Amino acid sequence: MKRIIVSLLALALVQHTINAQNKRQKGNATTKNKTTAVVDSAKWRAEHYVVNRDSAYADPRIGLRKLMNGNRRFVEGKSIRPRQNSTTIRELGGGQKPFATIVGCSDSRVPNELIFDQGLGDLFIIRTAGQVSAAASYGSMEFATLNLGTKLIVVLGHTKCGAVAAAVQRPENVPGHIVTLINDIKPAVAKCAGKPGDAVENAVRQNVIEQVKNLRDLEPILHKKYTDGEILIVGAVYDIHSGKVEFLKETLENLPDVKAKANSKTTQSNNK
Numbered sequence: 001m002k003r004i005i006v007s008l009l010a011l012a013l014v015q016h017t018i019n020a021q022n023k024r025q026k027g028n029a030t031t032k033n034k035t036t037a038v039v040d041s042a043k044w045r046a047e048h049y050v051v052n053r054d055s056a057y058a059d060p061r062i063g064l065r066k067l068m069n070g071n072r073r074f075v076e077g078k079s080i081r082p083r084q085n086s087t088t089i090r091e092l093g094g095g096q097k098p099f100a101t102i103v104g105c106s107d108s109r110v111p112n113e114l115i116f117d118q119g120l121g122d123l124f125i126i127r128t129a130g131q132v133s134a135a136a137s138y139g140s141m142e143f144a145t146l147n148l149g150t151k152l153i154v155v156l157g158h159t160k161c162g163a164v165a166a167a168v169q170r171p172e173n174v175p176g177h178i179v180t181l182i183n184d185i186k187p188a189v190a191k192c193a194g195k196p197g198d199a200v201e202n203a204v205r206q207n208v209i210e211q212v213k214n215l216r217d218l219e220p221i222l223h224k225k226y227t228d229g230e231i232l233i234v235g236a237v238y239d240i241h242s243g244k245v246e247f248l249k250e251t252l253e254n255l256p257d258v259k260a261k262a263n264s265k266t267t268q269s270n271n272k
Helices: 002-039 042-047 053-058 060-076 086-092 135-147 162-169 178-191 199-216 222-227
Strands: 100-104 123-127 152-158 232-238 245-247
Touching: 053 060, 060 100, 060 152, 060 232, 060 245, 100 135, 123 135, 135 222, 152 199, 162 178, 162 199, 178 199, 199 222, 199 232, 222 232
Parallel strands: 100 123, 100 152, 152 232
Antiparallel strands: 232 245
16 A cells, blocks of 8 residues: 555656646747747837848848948947857858948957847958958959849948058058058058048048049949949948947948849848
């Protein structure tokens, strides 16, 4: 009799444990569904300035807004860190469709995906000191434009840029290939010489403006794509103290009418 009672108690304990586990699992599933519903709600998207990813890929003006809004989230502490998971990694194994090419400086304080709050496969990034471009960089931009269908190019400078500061200070006996960077930035320094304000920060902005002009005139691919309204090329400066990206009005004026491409389905499940 004692053995039967012990067995019944053990059975009851097992059943109680199973019921408790089922209840927890059901509760977790309900919570997860509620969380997903909140994240996908129109209110949440509005509060986090979410721009549709497919639309950003199809239309560079929308892509530009997506970058602006992503940086706004970053500055306000609202980063959503989209498409940074194992599912996205697997999906991108079949190919990439970045909606923007960023031509930026190599400075470690300017992590592009973070400051624009974008994810895997969103940005095609080319980085050199002072965002100085040469043949390899030009070829990379052309590849992104022709082969990946990327329609937005952003030249991204930043405050306190060491390469620009070197061009302003003009040190003697510069070692190795560093002199090529300085020489490439010198024309921008000369154009803003004598202007009021900080000489380095003035040159940072002018360097971006000059680089945007050079890319818009770059034959044979970028110039035609830009003048035909198939791509946009603009410039911006990142403030390393505030985290804010300022898109320069000098590069936003008189932009060509864009021929937006019809939206196409992407393999990415998280369209933020």
